[in-house]
Amino acid sequence: MASIILDKISLRYHETLMASAGDLAEKVYHETVKEGGYILVVERSIPKADDKFCLVGGRPFKEIVLEASKKAKCIIAVEACASFGGIPKATPSQGIGVGEVGKGKPIINLPLCPVHPEHLIGTILYILTKGKLPELDDHKRPIMFFGELVHDKCSRREHFDQWNFLKDWNDPGQREWCLFEKGCKGPMAYSDCPVRKWNHGTNWCIGCGAPLTGCSEPGFYGEMSPIYSASLPSEVFKG
Incomplete structure (x- = not known):
């Protein structure tokens, strides 16, 4: 993954990954925005209630996103917060997704919390190699990553069908049972987490x-x- 970022993608500006800092970093940012034609990747939600909930360098985050999106080729909103508001949506900040302020620009939502690195790199490489956006669903998510219901690929699906629902965390006999009664939202969530998993295919939440x-x-x-x-x-x- 690191070799792709360093050798294949020209990462012009990122607060923690770029080598420069301070005034030099800001100079790179403004030069890039002026030049245009880039893929803008945005992380975190945008406060709807009041700009003071998120300031970057003394500037409202919303103002920066609007500025950076003007000449962007497209916008990729990464993680649940930037995609749809996420946890901040339920807080006093009333966070909203980037798509609600970046209207008029092609936008791709890559939710999950956090974003899966393969989703992000895969989407960027698709755009660069194909010259177009990947096929998206009604929520602007790439179908190649979010086209299947988690419930249908879950390793515990057979227990759901047999109504074997975990009730006692301390019972070894229930260890692999369906987690529906413990709040699992698999029957209404779309992603390839059961197949792709995390940390190089090591595991995922239900696993x-x-x-x-x-x-x-x-x-x-x-x-x-x-x-x-x-x-x-x-x-x-x-049904």
Whole structure:
């Protein structure tokens, strides 16, 4: 992954990854914005209630995003917060996704919390090699990553079908049972996490015994709460 970032992609500006800092870093930023034609990657939500909830260098984050998006080829919103508002959406800041302020520009949402690195690199490389955006769903997510229901690929699906729901965390006999009654949002969340997994395919949330929070969906976090109790809309089971 590092070789792709260093050798294949021209990363012009990133607060923590770029070598320069301070005035020199800001100079690179302004030169890049003036030049245009870049892919803008944005992380974190934008406060709707008041700009003071997120200031960068004394400037409102919203102002910076609008400035940087003017000459961008497209915008990639990474993580749940930048995609749909995420946890800040349910806080006093009333966070919103980048797409709500960057209107008029092609936008790709790469939710999850955090963003999967392969989703980000894969999307950027697709745009650079194909010269176009990947096919997106109704929520502007790449179908190649978010085209399948987690529930359908879950290793515990057979236990769901047999109504074997984990109720006691301390019972070894229930260790591999379905986590639906512990709040798993797999039946309404779309992503390739069950197949791709994390840390080079090592594991994923359900694989290590944690209920899926639904961080790939626009309703995360507020509409998915409470996280650790079964609270899914009835339409999940229709048909």
